Amino acid sequence: MKRFIKLFFLYFFIIFLSVEIFLRLFFFYFERYSSWEERSGLFVYDSLIGWRGAPNRRVHVKTFESKFLVKTDSLGFRNLFYKGEKKGRKVLMYGDSFLWGYHLNNEELISSRLSEELDVEVKNYGMIGYGTDQEYILFRGSVEDSSLVVFFFYLNDLRDILHDNLDTPYKPKPKFIIRKDSLILTNCPVGKNREKVETEKRNIDLGIRYRLSELLKKILYKSFIVRIIFSNLQYNSFGKLLYEKNLMEIPEYMKSEWDIPNCENIPLALRIYEKIILEVKRECKERGCDLIVFMIPSEWTYQRELQKKLERLRVLYGYNDRYEEVMDSVENILKRNGIRYIYPLEDFRRMDAKRKLTKKFDKHFSKEGAEFVKEILRREIEKSF
Known part of the structure; x- marks a missing residue:
């Protein structure tokens, strides 16, 4: 049983890493071709x-x-x-x-x-x-x-x-x-x-829970797999819960600066x-x-x-x-x-x-x-x- 669990996590890690590498390459070329x-x-x-x-x-x-x-x-x-x-x-x-x-x-x-x-x-x-x-x-x-x-x-x-x-x-x-x-x-x-527009940075202490969630969010968003999962979760109630707990970025398309x-x-x-x-x-x-x-x-x-x-x-x-x-x-x-x-x-x-x-x-x-x-x-x- 222990051997099965070890193999399971080993294969899971290999698959996760492979998919992550593929997605990084995919988005690298996507960005490259999108900024021609x-x-x-x-x-x-x-x-x-x-x-x-x-x-x-x-x-x-x-x-x-x-x-x-x-x-x-x-x-x-x-x-x-x-x-x-x-x-x-x-x-x-x-x-x-x-x-x-x-x-x-x-x-x-x-x-x-x-x-x-x-x-x-x-x-x-x-x-x-x-x-x-x-x-x-x-x-x-x-x-x-x-x-x-x-x-x-x-x-x-x-x-x-x-x-x-x-x-x-x-x-x-x-x-x-x-x-x-x-x-x-x-x-x-x-x-x-x-011109380089300088924005004023305001250091507002929102508490230890906010700082921990912000740190965890930054770590999670390092993964392209997580980004894709979150981009789909944003349209359901679980995504809303993550957003309210400060574990998900502002939902996509709610940033109005581009269109209007x-x-x-x-x-x-x-x-x-x-x-x-x-x-x-x-x-x-x-x-x-x-x-x-x-x-x-x-x-x-x-x-x-x-x-x-x-x-x-x-x-x-x-x-x-x-x-x-x-x-x-x-x-x-x-x-x-x-x-x-x-x-x-x-x-x-x-x-x-x-x-x-x-x-x-x-x-x-x-x-x-x-x-x-x-x-x-x-x-x-x-x-x-």
């Missing part, structure tokens, strides 16, 4: 916008979920040469990584497919990491004529416009503030180096966004072109698997995600200012029930997702022409 932007040479510093695409590049990108070829034009954007007949119609599109085309070859981009089907020149001015503020600055500085301008909006644009020093792989960025009811551009020209600003900052972010999009509207009117805002639904509002997770977080922790509430607020801004927009939330819900529109991990559009968005935009753009 800094190593790609596809982005360069820009004193006005913070960063832009490097011009005339041809780079094969390999991420954890895909391989794709990025080709940039003389301005650093992913525009294909338009071979069709120019009929005085042109569409300019501004957005972030969803429009830029994460996971997609140039020929598969929303803009490329629209240009091909509509026989109209469609220019893609999307850039990874851009917020609505940077997109507006880029648009304002262009001298290109167009019949239609499309601005993409995603939830984290509200986070982007509140900051000039984001924790992203890119340089710092400019930021608009409101002073006397007017937009004022700050942090421009943009510095080359990100902290709750108290949402009204300010919405106010700045309204000012910026009104400036875009005014600029379009002066140029004699139409404006459409395409609101990309957050995956948390249409993917059933994620919605179930959010519901568990609400029940267990009282978590208020506010995704739909904030998107409704943006929709109301566009409505009351007479700005034409597309918010295809129900279309996304119906289509996602049939096939996935995004990649599993980083939630950017798959080829099918980009094709679906293209089809929605095609129908709307045809109304303008």
